[in-house]
Amino acid sequence: MISIGQLCKRYGKLPVLNNISLELNAGSCISLIGPNASGKTTLLKIILGIVRPDSGTIGVAGTNALEGYRYRENIGYMPQIAKYPDNMRVGQVINLLKSLRPSGIGYDEELYTTFRINEISNKPLRSLSGGTRQKVSACLAFMFKAPILILDEPTAGLDPLSAELLKAKIKKEAGADKLIIVTSHILSDLEDISTHIVYLHEGKILFHETISEILKRTRTTSLSLAVAEIMRNSSHV
Amino acid sequence: MFKIVKYILADILKSRVILAYTIFLATISTSLYLLDSNPDKSTISLVNINLIIIPLMSIIFTTIHYYNSYEFIELLVAQPISRNRIVMSEYVAVTLSLLIAFMAGVGIPIILFNMNTAGWSVIYSGLMITIIFSSLAFLCSVLTRDKTRGIGAALLVWLFFSIIYDGLILFILFSFNDYPIEPLIMVITHLNPVDLARIFMLIRLDVSAMMGYTGALYLEYFGATTGMFLSSIVMVLWAVIPVTIGVKVFRNKDL
Numbered sequence: 001m002i003s004i005g006q007l008c009k010r011y012g013k014l015p016v017l018n019n020i021s022l023e024l025n026a027g028s029c030i031s032l033i034g035p036n037a038s039g040k041t042t043l044l045k046i047i048l049g050i051v052r053p054d055s056g057t058i059g060v061a062g063t064n065a066l067e068g069y070r071y072r073e074n075i076g077y078m079p080q081i082a083k084y085p086d087n088m089r090v091g092q093v094i095n096l097l098k099s100l101r102p103s104g105i106g107y108d109e110e111l112y113t114t115f116r117i118n119e120i121s122n123k124p125l126r127s128l129s130g131g132t133r134q135k136v137s138a139c140l141a142f143m144f145k146a147p148i149l150i151l152d153e154p155t156a157g158l159d160p161l162s163a164e165l166l167k168a169k170i171k172k173e174a175g176a177d178k179l180i181i182v183t184s185h186i187l188s189d190l191e192d193i194s195t196h197i198v199y200l201h202e203g204k205i206l207f208h209e210t211i212s213e214i215l216k217r218t219r220t221t222s223l224s225l226a227v228a229e230i231m232r233n234s235s236h237v
Numbered sequence: 238m239f240k241i242v243k244y245i246l247a248d249i250l251k252s253r254v255i256l257a258y259t260i261f262l263a264t265i266s267t268s269l270y271l272l273d274s275n276p277d278k279s280t281i282s283l284v285n286i287n288l289i290i291i292p293l294m295s296i297i298f299t300t301i302h303y304y305n306s307y308e309f310i311e312l313l314v315a316q317p318i319s320r321n322r323i324v325m326s327e328y329v330a331v332t333l334s335l336l337i338a339f340m341a342g343v344g345i346p347i348i349l350f351n352m353n354t355a356g357w358s359v360i361y362s363g364l365m366i367t368i369i370f371s372s373l374a375f376l377c378s379v380l381t382r383d384k385t386r387g388i389g390a391a392l393l394v395w396l397f398f399s400i401i402y403d404g405l406i407l408f409i410l411f412s413f414n415d416y417p418i419e420p421l422i423m424v425i426t427h428l429n430p431v432d433l434a435r436i437f438m439l440i441r442l443d444v445s446a447m448m449g450y451t452g453a454l455y456l457e458y459f460g461a462t463t464g465m466f467l468s469s470i471v472m473v474l475w476a477v478i479p480v481t482i483g484v485k486v487f488r489n490k491d492l
Binding site for chain 2 (some may be wrong): 013044048049050051052069070071072073075077079081082083084085086087088092096097099100101102
């Protein structure tokens with residue numbers, strides 16, 4: 001669904017992504033992990049068209065993502081920091097995004113119901129707590145039945161119950177033949193939901209494997225132990 | 238495009254800053270008319286508001302609004318719509334809100350108390366100054382990533398056109414006063430929207446004392462009719478060019 005070829009990006013002199021090639025298929029949930037400043041968010045932003053790459057190719061659902069904007073109809077996005085205009089109401093933001101996206105296939109309002117967004121739809125966004133705003137973002141990402149979902153730190157700031165609800169939803173969508181890309185630093189969360197791990201280190205992909213492959217290779221029992229092991233080794237290199 | 242404009246505009250009009258700005262302008266202009274028995278004099282006093290407060294407010298408000306909407310703009314960019322549409326909506330919505338505030342605060346009092354050609358020229362130049370400085374602010378904020386630097390640049394632009402520019406013209410006048418520099422001064426005058434707006438208003442108001450050197454020269458050079466026509470056209474260019482560059486820059490920018 002997403003194919004990335006030899007992608008490079010620098011901010012000034014600082015190389016952020018260094019010759020990245022990646023092939024991501026439907027029906028999987030990819031966890032993008034790596035230390036701080038390894039280029040995770042930049043990679044996601046390039047796929048979304050928020051950041052322009054210096055060189056390389058990106059195809060999303062068969063179309064070239066570096067030209068035009070229609071390809072983004074295939075992507076639902078939940079940003080890391082949700083900040084909306086102060087006086088806009090929750091319902092207005094939802095209506096605005098609805099009016100900007102094609103409505104032919106209807107809306108997925110599962111999270112809208114489970115997070116009880118309708119109860120707060122008259123509140124201005126400025127009055128919401130960080131976690132509640134995060135719920136609104138999650139609800140917006142899933143609403144348009146997009147075949148690709150990009151979630152940047154989705155569970156950060158959510159209470160345990162909401163985090164579980166969101167994880168259940170992610171799992172369900174991955175089972176429904178969608179492609180989901182998640183970044184997070186909470187590895188135990190990722191272990192539950194993801195099928196594959198992509199590990200970025202200083203702008204390069206260190207590995208792209210399924211979870212069982214990693215556990216086997218590092219001879220550990222949980223993803224957090226395995227990744228800690230890998231990080232320790234890679235910092236020695 | 239109008240969908241996004243509608244939502245952003247509704248959001249801004251609810252903000253306290255725009256409300257305070259409107260009330261502030263309305264209080265000043267109404268009291269100016271009520272305090273003086275000759276409404277023409279009050280209109281002349283309003284010229285200074287047009288030249289100092291309106292550019293300052295337009296440039297600062299637009300810049301701050303852009304940086305405060307940064308994450309929201311980012312979210313919109315991730316939707317299936319073109320960047321041109323997003324960025325134009327943002328600009329149009331902010332400018333419209335400032336224009337509404339100006340019309341409510343200055344426009345309506347002028348229409349009520351002193352509706353004549355001079356009044357219209359003050360309204361026209363106030364509207365143009367709002368659009369021009371909003372457009373300049375927009376360019377500044379698209380060019381700089383950092384919020385503090387962006388606001389600093391915007392303030393500097395205002396300071397330059399409102400205060401420093403006159404000093405520069407004086408300096409040129411004194412240094413080259415043995416040469417025929419009038420054509421040069423005429424070119425330089427067109428490069429400052431504040432000066433243009435001032436001349437545009439004063440041609441109609443007919444107060445030679447406030448004309449200044451550039452204004453008097455302008456009138457002598459072009460005459461009243463051509464002068465007004467020319468200055469109004471150049472003001473339109475000042476409104477269009479910065480925002481056009483801004484949109485071009487935004488189209489290929491990393492957010």
